[in-house]
Amino acid sequence: MQLTTNIFPISQLFISIQYLCPSPLAPCPSTMLDLQFICDNAELVEQNCKNRGVECDVPKILELRQQRSSLISAGDSIRQQQKESAGKIPKATAEERPALIAAGKQLKVDVAENEAELKVVEAELFEEQSNLPNMTHPAAPMGGEDDATLLRTWGEPTKFDFEPKDHVQLMADLDLVDFEAGAKVAGSGFYFLKNEAVMLEMALVQFAIEKVRAEGFTLYTTPDLARQEVLQGTGYQPRGPETQIYSIENTDLSLIATAEIPLGGMLRDQILDEAELPIKAAGVSHCFRTEAGGHGKASKGIYRVHQFTKVEMFGFTAPNAEDSDALHELIVKIEEEIFQALEIPYQVIDTAAGDLGGPAYRKFDIEAWMPGRGDGGTYGEVTSASNCTDFQARRLGIRCKTAEKKGTQFVHTLNGTAVAVTRAMIALIENHQQADGSIRIPKAIQKWMGCESITAKS
């Protein structure tokens, strides 16, 4: 079973780490499945783990849950006695008092002991439970990275009647980027965009936010930093040897890897009214990734960088598959329309179970044709849209009240890329290059570029 994503090299190191964290880039499964569900559907859960290539110990979870229940019951009854005994003291006579206080002291010790035991069991249970990935959409293909279903293709790989250049060459020739300066200032993996590339970044962002806004998404710019608890709540692992996240020393803050983090964290611990769902939010943010372990993987130019700008869609829906699947479709539709408007050929894939990462129930990626990538061009990932059902919401504590059911239920969350600027820029530049070395600007973004093509400076 292939466990690595297409972004990371296969190595023993990663295989072992990925049992804890299926993809260092994707959220870690510290988010989780409902305990009751696991116990009621033990075989299903076990089968799902096999399909996803994740090791799990469901019988151990069942056992730990049993232990937990009895410890809680025992603790409750001790506390009940404690309350009762303490409650008698004010009315007790002077002679009765010492005995009651002594009993109270003993009960206090018993409670502490019970709590300590419970803590151990719960920690173990939490750990086991956290290892379980989300359930998988019945239509998602089985297998690993190479088993994704090709859902559809739009356009044909661009044909050139000249020798096409890759984006590194094009950007150099047109004076659109300065990697040396980036390295000087912040190190390898950083860059300065320059001249029309700056206009292009702004144009792509502007185009994307207008698009998602028209589709009913509320726009946000988000903090580019988030607290540790928000990172974890969203399912990211902020610290540790293989983290993808930059942390700020002497604080509990980290640079976000995607606006999914602040957008998901935005409604943490809230109870929503079903009537206000779905909530559709889109965020413009910078994304920072250490790309630990990513070196050695072909990554020239701006394909894999430590910082880029992205417009991200995020959704909260009512807790049922119909609603979240519907929003998932909408998100993918928007992503496709953006790339169609940019006149970039692409394909849409339905990611296979073994390559989903922890929180995703289903994931659709758009891979754009990149003429300069690989040998004679390949499709490269430019967007990713996941339905995480209630997996993230459980950890984030985002619930809703529904008319039918008593109490609350965890909402479903979804996320998808509208535009990841650097990746989109590669596809745009490489596909729209002309024989004279200039780059044609698609009509959809000309009004922000202020030109119809990028040409070499004299």
Added chain:
RNA sequence: GGAGAGAUGGCAGAGUGGCCGAAUGCACCGGUCUUGAAAACCGGCGUGGGGUAACUCACCGGGAGUUCGAAUCUCCCUCUCUCCGCCA
């Protein structure tokens, strides 16, 4: 950055060691009354855990502590507000 005040249920707002999971008002839901509505009156009205259930436990911004007993006392943290300074 300095000084002060504060954080209690959907909202407002009491409560400063036991009678408090929490008064009261508003909002909300159900009922009575009404031709209908309003008003009035009656009743209900937080979340989570454990238990087949009766029931029980936890939660007063978060964490640790004191105590037989904590919304209430102590310490740390976070956030909000007011004033001063600084600043894009």
